[in-house]
Amino acid sequence: MARLGDKMATQESSYIETDRSEKGAALVMALLMMSLMTVAVTGVLLESSMNSQNVTDATAEQEAYNAAESGIQSAINVLRYKCTAAVSPCKVKPSPLLNTSVPDYNKANTITYSRALEVTTSNAVGDTAAVPRLSRWVSYDNTATDRVKLGPPGTSYSPLTGHAYSLSVSDPDNTGTLMTLNTTGVLYDHDTGNSRRRTYGTSPNQVVIEYFPRSSTSYNITGGALATGDLGYFRVTITGTGAQIPALNRFEISVNMTAPFTDNRLIRGFIQPKASPYNTPPKIIFDSQTYDLRGSDISLNMTGAAMRQTGEQPYGYEMTMAASGTPTTLTATISAPQPARLLIKSTGYGPRGAMKQLEAIIQNNYFNGLGAPATITMVGPPSTTSPATTFTFEPGNSNAMLYSGQDAAGGSTDIIPPIGVTHPADPDTGDDLNLEAVTDELGGKLTDNVIGVPSNVSGEIPAWLSSPAATDAAVKALYNVALNSADATNPTGRYFPSGVSPTNWGSYDNATGITFCDGNCTLGPADGGGILIVTGTLTLHGNFGFNGLIIVTGQGGVIRSGGGNGTIQGNLVIVPYVNSSIAGNLDPATGAGFLAPSYQTDGGGSSTITYNSNNQMSGLGAVSNIMLGVVEK
Secondary structure, eight states: OHHHHHHHHHHHHHHHHHHHHHHHHHHHHHHHHHHHHHHHHHHHHHHHHHHHHHHHHHHHHHHHHHHHHHHHHHHHHHHHHHOOOOOSSOSOOOSOOTTTTTTTTTTSOOHHHHHHHHHHEEEEHTOSSSSSTTTTSSSSOOSTTTSSSSSSOOOOOOOOOOEEEEEEEEEHHHHSSSEEEEEEEEEEOOBBTTEEEEEEEEEEEEEEEEEOOOOOEEEOOOTTEEEEEEEEEEEEEEEOOOOOOSSSSEEEEEEEEESSSSSEEEEEEEEOBSSSSTOOEEEEEOOOOOEEETTTEEOOOOOTTTEESSSSSSSEEEEEOTTTTSSSEEEEEEEEOOOOOEEEEEEOOOOOOEEEEEEEEEETTTSSOOOOSSSSEOOSSEEEEEHHHHOOEEOOOOTOOOOOOOOSSSTBBBBBOOEEOSOOOOTTOOOOOOHHHHHHHHHHHTTTTTTTTEEGGGGGOOOGSSSHHHHHHHHHHHHHHHHHHHTTOOTTEEEEEEEOOOSSSTTTTTOOOOESSSSEEEEEEEEEEEEOOOOSSSEEEESEEEEEEEESSTTTEEEEEEESEEEEEEEEEEETTTTTTTTOOOOOOTTOOOOOOOOOOOOOOOEEEEOHHHHHHHGGGGGEEEEEEEOOO
C-alpha cells in the first residue's frame, strides 16, 4: 500500500510539472505573439506617420509652387501697369522715384525693359544684390531680405509658416549694349542727279545746300548711360552775293538701325526760305527734337534751338545753319534699344523650407509694333475702281478743331506727324496726291490748329500695315483677344457683332481694355479707352472721349457727326480693305490692295485729336508683355 501511495504521489507530481511546463510554453507563445503584434502596430503607426509627413510636405511644395507663380504674375503686373495723370498716385511705381523732380506718371518714372534689366534702376537704393530683381518696384521683406512676402500688409513673415517669392530678370536674347546705326537723306526739291543737294541761283551767285549722311557706326551703351553720336551733317556753300531761297524745302533723314534689330525712324524738317541778305546761312526747322527708334531715345543736340508753336507755320525746333563751308553736324544723344523679351526667374518659398523655381519668357509686344507713325494714319491710295473709293480728308471748318502730333504724355517731347498718308508719290511727277489733299484742306482752314507737319509716312509704316493680308491677320488676332476677354454683360466677351452696341468702351481713365465692333459703330456720347477696332464705319457723335488706339478697317472710314466736344488722345488708324468683317469669314483676295481711306467732319462742335504715347502703350497692355511659356526648374 505504501508503494502504491508513493507511486500515485509521483504520478500526481508529474502531472503538476507537466501542467506547469505547458503554462510556461503558452506564456512564451503569448509574449511572442504580443511582440509580433507590437512590431506590426509600430509599422502601421510609422507608415501612417510617414504618409502624414509626405502629405504635409507635398502641400508645402504646392504652396511654394503657387508662391513662384505669384512672383511671375507680380513681375508681369509691374511691366504692364501704365500710370497716367488721371490715376495718379500710381498703384505701381518705383520707390524711390527714378526722377523725384517730376510726377510718378512721367515717362522718366515708368518701367521699361531696359530699366528692368539695369541694376541701378531695377533695384532699390541700397540693395546690394548683384542681379536685377525689381526691388525698386516690389517690396522685399525687411527681415528675410532675399524675398517678397505674400499675405496681408503689416503681417510678419516666418520661413517656417509663411509664403514668399524672389525674382531675377535677364535678357534671353543677349541684346547687349552694342547698337549700329547709319543714315540716309533726301531733299524733296533737289538737283537733278543728286537727291541730297539743292542749288539756288546761278554762278557766280549761288547758295548750295547739301546733306552728307553718316556711314555705319557702332555705339556701346552700358549702364543706362547715353551715347553721343552724329547723324550726318548739312553744309551750305555761298558764292558771290548768294541767292534767294524762295520756298520751304522739305527734307527727310532716315536713321537706320542694323543691330541689334533692324528698324528705322525718319527725322523730318524744312530748309526755310531766305530773302535778303542772300549771303548769310538759312535756318532749319525740325519737326521734333526727340525720336523713338525701337525703344532707343534719340535727342538732337540743338544749341540755342527752341520750339516754335506760334506764328507762321510750320511749327517745330528752329536752328541756324553754320557759316558758309562749315558743316552743321547733327549730333544727338542716344540710349540703348529696348530688348524684345525678358526672362523672369521666380523662386517660391513655402512652409518648412519648401522651394520651387519657375522661369517665364515675357515678350514686349505680341504684335511686334502695333501702333502707327502719325496721330491720324490714313493707309491707302488716292482712289480705287472696284469698289469705287476716293481719298477723303475733311477736317471741318471750326476753329475749335485741333490736330496735334505733339506727345501729350508727361515727360515726352516727341512730335510725330498729326496726319500721315502712306501712298508713295508719283515717281514721274513727284506729286503726292493724298498729302496734297490733306495740306490743301488744313492750309485753308486750320492754319493755327495743327501741331506738327502732315507727312507721307510710308517709309515708317509698321509691318502690320504693309498689306491687307498683314492687317487682316492682326485684326483677327485682336478679335480672338476680344472674344476671350471677360464681359459679364456679353456672351461673346468684348466682341460685339454687327448691330450690337458695346456695353462699354473700355477705361477712359486708365486707357485700357479692348472693344471689337464687327460692322458699323457709333461712339458717343460716351467715353472709353484701350483698343477699339471697327470693321465698318466709325461715327463719332456728340460729346465723347477716347484714350488709346482706334483701328478702322471699313470702307466708310471715320465720320465726325454733329456738335459737342470730342477728344481722342492716342492714335487713329484708318486702313480700309475688302473683306475686313469677321462675320463674313473671308480673307482679303490674294494680292489685293487697300481701299482709299476717308475721314470726314460734318456739322459744328469741337474736336481734338492728339498723340499720346502713354495712352497708346496702356491700350496695348491687353496684347503686350505676353508670357510665351513657363517651365519649372
